[in-house]
Amino acid sequence: MANFFKVTKQNKATGQVLTVKVERLDHNGCGVAQHKKKPLFIPETLKDEVVEVRLIEQKNKFVKGKLLKVITPNPERVQAKCLHFSVCGGCDIQHLNQEQQLLFKQDKVTDLFARQGVSKQLPWQAAIKGVPWHYRRKARIGVQFNKHGQPIVGFREKGSSHLTPIKSCPVLVEPLSAIFMALKALIERLSVKQAIGHIDVVWASLQGELSSQGIVNIRQLKKLNAHDVGLWRQFADEFNYAVFIDNGEACIALTEYFTEKVEYSRNAPFSYSLNNSVTIGFGLKDFIQIxxxxxxxxxxxxxxxxxxxxxxxxxxxxxxxxxxxxxxxxxxxxxxxxxxxxxxxxxxxxxxxxxxxxxxxxxxxxxxxxxxxxxxxxxxxxxxxxxxxxxxxxxxxxxxxxxxxxxxxxxxxxxxxxxxxxxxxxxxxxxxxxxxxxxxxxxxxxxxxxxxxxxxxxxx
Known part of the structure; x- marks a missing residue:
């Protein structure tokens, strides 16, 4: 039986370059303009900016554009600090200064309450805020391999399951922010490279210790051999990281990898202090505030x-x-x-x-x-x-x-x-x-x- 497929023509609007004015930000922080009575979504833009964009997707109810140039910037625009801002899927409003970020978030909550019939006159109090950079003490780092078998160590790209290689991450606490290149260099030397699922990094204290240190937990899909364990031990010693291996059933300290000890899957070997009042113990797979x-x-x-x-x-x-x-x-x-x-x-x-x-x-x-x-x-x-x-x-x-x-x-x-x-x-x-x-x-x-x-x- 013959199969017949309809050939769809490329939409002529795709690829068109326009100059538009951004009217607002949507709830995801994406700039919204108008094109032929449809909302035109343009990431990395701010309200009231005049921008040059290329249309990249046309749907029945909306259009998507790619920012080419900011002609008239919003006064609150700042230079994005991260080298990977335009590609990485995280930190999507870092081109807006921190105070305006807080106002954007406050307006978002106010609008959602209004949609539920709650007055827009909410009794707002001062925001709880900390340092704008180097605040994140826990993250999951992805590991993929390109067609040449070379490792890609980083985070997901915007709107994609593919990873973008990261050199450094300015929202991770400083002792962890530059770990990516060291991980990539080590993975290149492993004898069984593609057995890594992902790598979790945490900045915390080992139980009984007062000071914090870097903790690296490797999700290992196959059992490590002695050669690769030796490389991870060198890595731990060189950078002063506590390294653990997650085999899917337990998180085992690297120093105990070839023993029978698996208590780390049940206990809380790590901790953080809370206002110097209490100590909270946790395990590598537990949720903590980052x-x-x-x-x-x-x-x-x-x-x-x-x-x-x-x-x-x-x-x-x-x-x-x-x-x-x-x-x-x-x-x-x-x-x-x-x-x-x-x-x-x-x-x-x-x-x-x-x-x-x-x-x-x-x-x-x-x-x-x-x-x-x-x-x-x-x-x-x-x-x-x-x-x-x-x-x-x-x-x-x-x-x-x-x-x-x-x-x-x-x-x-x-x-x-x-x-x-x-x-x-x-x-x-x-x-x-x-x-x-x-x-x-x-x-x-x-x-x-x-x-x-x-x-x-x-x-x-």
Missing amino acids: NQGVNEEMVAQAMDWLDLDVNDYVLDLFCGLGNFSLAMAKQVKQVIGVEGVQSMVDKASNNAKQNDIKNCQFYQANINESWQSQPWFVALNQQLPNKVLLDPARAGAEEAMPYIIKVNPSHILYVSCDPVTLARDSQVLLEHGYILSKISIIDMFSQTKHVESMVLFNRA
């Missing part, structure tokens, strides 16, 4: 906004390793932390023990299911928490909202990493009589479009 300075300010502000005192019973939902719980426990009567992942609960409980905190208990539970019969809720023994903190993932906490409302706390502090789900969940609280008292941007990811925020609700 911006240490902003995290410390975030926890401090959360405790301030909750107006904690010695008689409070606090419920910390999606508590993770106890990042908020342990600090709050030092100021209140009782903290109950609830988390869906058992390994995180185990580490949080161990963190409480290591910090000699006895008034903070952690439980594994599905927060989105009925609380009534869950062990942690039964353990409250009718002493309902009067204050609630929640820090959900991007999906938000929509299904948990009815249970939070039923507890009827006086204060609800919502820490969000997605303004879309934050706006949705906030509307539920407002409909049930809560007042939005305070809101602020948390600039956890400076130079990027990603928005974190903190909102305080008080019972009317």
